[in-house]
Amino acid sequence: MANVSLRHVSKTFKSGVTAVRDCTVEANDGEFLVVAGPSGCGKSTLLRIIAGLETPDEGEIYIADTMVNLLSPQERDVAMVLPNHALYPELSVRENMAFSLKMHRIPEEEVERHVQETAEILKMETLLDRKPSTLTTSQQQLVALARAMVRGRKVLLLDEPFANLDRKLRAQMWKELRALHKRLGLTVLYATENQEEAMALGNRLVVMKEGFVQQVGTPEELYHSPVNQFVAGFLGDPPMNAINVKVGDGGADYTFAFGKNTVRMPKEWDKLGALQEYLGKNVILGIRPQDVHDDPALVETLPNGMVDAEVEVMEPVGREFYLYLTCSGHSVTASVDADAMRQSGEQIKVAFDMEKIYLFDGDTEHTIWR
Known part of the structure; x- marks a missing residue:
């Protein structure tokens, strides 16, 4: 296996689009590193640079501590799987898996051994003599994965390999890939714009936006301690609520006003005094849907976070409901139990758990308080 290191890597295409900007990140030997972000953030370009399919304008790429900038894709000992399977339709699964080995003039017996061993690892021996057209979408993607693995590469690059599968099949493939x-002990770099997939798979996550690396850390670190509003909003489903509030001085409390609503937070919580410079200014208050409560008994115990709201829609999702609200002109989502059904247009009181809020600078989006 091998570690993968990118040092100050940048890439601008002839069109003028800068896809990757001064990227420095490392995947440790045997790590499952997920590169996550919305479409166009640069994650696929980053994987293609590692594979040698794109040449960086600046920076260095190391695989197993060897700089590979000048090496061809074949010399880098990496394998890459794309969302579209690109299988040869006229060849069997066995022949698809063996194709690249034969192109490298590997002896027939060794080719068969590699194919058989990989098929056993992926539990797909029964598929070897079938044609791609007879396989399901998930089976075709499994073959694409097997074809990439068959040569025993040091690094496996996966660019949204399960994007075309439905939710149930994706979850099944996540489980199988993690077990594999x-x-x-493969070193895996996996690109996805699906935050649920990122959280489920990665030992660590690299969150990107507009070519820049925003934050690197474990799923738990990024979820609970995001460095900025973008990371906070990207991780979590439904996404974090973001409310533009004005910071005020309420004596022993800071106040956060929006429209006719005001919530409060004890100043003693702000041990570093980070909010002092924001008095009288607007900031962004973030609160995750599961920390917005509608149960009347619970709301009464959270007077500092109590706000008036109007119900827009109540959506059933499994054992819970998503409650879509309007609070002083702001859209707010609450993840609630199904104990009390709400009607569209109903006026209710909800409460933010003020111990769970995040505060972000309105201009830079950097985290002020958590």
């Missing part, structure tokens, strides 16, 4: 990674 644990068994083989």
Whole structure:
């Protein structure tokens, strides 16, 4: 296996679009590193640079501590899987897997051994003599993964490989891929714009936006301690609520006013005094849907976070409901139990758990308080 290191890597295309900007990040030997972000953030370009399919304008790429900038894709000992399977339709699964090995003039017996061993690892022996057209979408993607693995590469690059699968099949493939990674100890870099997928798969996450790396850390670190509003909003489903509030001085409390609503937070919580410079200014208050409560008994215990709201829609999702609200002109989502059904247009009181709020600078989006 091998570590992968990118040092100050940048890439601008002839069109003038800068896809990757001064990227420095490392995947440790045997790590499952997920590169996550919205479409166009640069994650696919980053993987293609590692694979040698794109040449960086600046920076260095190391694989197993060897700089590979000048090496061809074939010399880098990496394998890459794309969302579209690109299988040869006229060839069997066995022949698809063996194709690249034969192109490198590997002896027939060794080719068959590699194919058989990989098929056993992926539990797909029964598929070997079938044509791609007879396979399901998930089976075709499994073949694409097997074809990438068959040469025993040091690094496996996966660019949204399960994007075309439905939710149930994706979850199944996540489970199988994690088990495979644990068994083989592969170094894996996995690109996705699906935050649920990122949280489920990654030992660590690299969150990108507009070519820049925003934050690197474990899923738990990024979820609970995001460095900025973008990271906070990207991780979590439904996404974090963001409310533009004005910071005030309420004696022993800071106040956060929006429209006719005001919520409060004890100043003693702000041990570093970070909010003092924001008095009289607007900031962004972030609160996750599961920390917005509508149960009357619970709301009464959270007077500092109590606000008036109007129900827009109540959506059932499994064992819970998403309650879409309007609070002083701001859209707010609450994740609530199904104990009390709400009607569209109903006026209710909800409460923010003020111990769970985030505060972000309105201009820079950097985290002020958590």
